[in-house]
Amino acid sequence: MKRLYSALLASALLLLLNACASGPTIKSDYDPSVDFSQYRTYNFFKPMGIENPNYSSLLGQMFRQAISREMEARGYTLSPNPDLLMNVSAQMQDKTKVTTYNEPYYGGYYGYRAGFYDPWYGYGGGTRTQVSQYTEGTVNIDMVDAQEKRMVWEGVAIGRVDGSRSNDELRTAIDQGVAEMFANYPFRASP
Template sequence: MTPIARLTRRSLLLAATLLLAACATGPRVTSDVDPSANFAQYRTFAFYTPLAIESQGYATLTSGRTKDAARAQMEARGYVYDEKSPDLWVNLNAYMQEKTDVVNTPEVDYDYYYSYRSRRYFAVPYWRDRTDVYKYTEGTLNVDLVDAKQNRLVWTGVAVGRVGRTKPEERGTKIDAAVAEIFLRYPYRAGSGATAVAP
C-alpha cells in the first residue's frame, strides 16, 4: 500500500473514531412540560407507589441511589419531602436495551499493473466501502413529576446514553450525574411558577 493510501485510510479511521467518541461523551437529555400546569402551587413531593424502577416489587441498590439523587435535586430546589400529602409524585424508570450501529467507511486501495509499452508498473486507485458493526447497550433514565391531586404528568425528563462497564464504586457517581443532567432541564423552584436557573 502506498503512503498516500495509508494516510487516507488513517484519516478516515481517525474521523470515525472521533465521531464515535463524541457520541459517547454523555447522555442525550430531553424534557417536556405541561404548559397548563401551575408550578407555583407545588411545594411538597414524595415518590410514586409503586415506583416504575422497582417493577419487581422491591428496592435495589440502584433504585435506592436513584431515589436519593432525585430527592437531593428536588430539595435543592426548595421542595419538601412529605409522604402524607405531596403536591407532586416523583416517578423514576430505567431500562437498558441492546443496540447495533453499522458504519460504512469509504476506503481507497490500489491495484498495480505492468505496462509493456511503458515498461513500468502503474497504480490504479479504486474505492470501496468497509462496513463495521458495533454492538452496545443503551440505557434510558426517566424522571416524571406527576400532579398528585389530578394524577397527571406535568413534567418529564429523559436521559439516553451508552452504558459502559462501570466499577461498583463508580456506579453511584454516574447515577448522581445522570439525574443531575436531567434536572438541569427542570427550571422551577418550589412555590414559584417562574423559571429559575437550576442550582
C-alpha cells in the same frame, strides 16, 4: 425471570453513565399549561418503575437520594401527603450500527524498471462496511401531579449501556445524570 428483570434494569440504569467522552443525551420537558407554583411537597411512587414490587432496591435508593437533593435545592419538601410523585423507570433496546467507509483509490503510473516497461494500475477505490452491536438504555424520571395523576415534568437520559462500573462510580453517575436532567427545571416551590 425476576433476576433477569432486575439485571436488565440495573444494566439500563448504568447508561446514566457511559464513560465515553460524549456521555448520554439528556433531555427534559414540562407541561406549559401547569401552574407549578401550586406544588410544595413531593414523594416517590412505591415501588418505582425500576424496583421490585415487594421491596426497595439499592439502585432505587441512589435515585431517591439524587432526586431528593435536586428537589430540596428547589425548595420542595418530602411529605407523606405530597403534591408531586416522582418515578424512575428504565428500558433497554439492542441496536445495530452500520458504518460504510469509502476506500481511497491509489492511482497507478507508468515507469521503467531495469529497462522494462512496467504499467502499474493502482488499487483501492472500494468500500468497507463495519457492523457493530450495542445496547442503548433510556432512564426516565417522571414528575406526576399526585391529585390529577398527570405527568407534569419529565427528564430523560439516553445512551449506551456500560456495565463495567463499581457502585461508587454508579452513584456518581446517577448523581450527575439526575443533576443534568434537573438543570433545566425552571421552577421553585412557593414559600
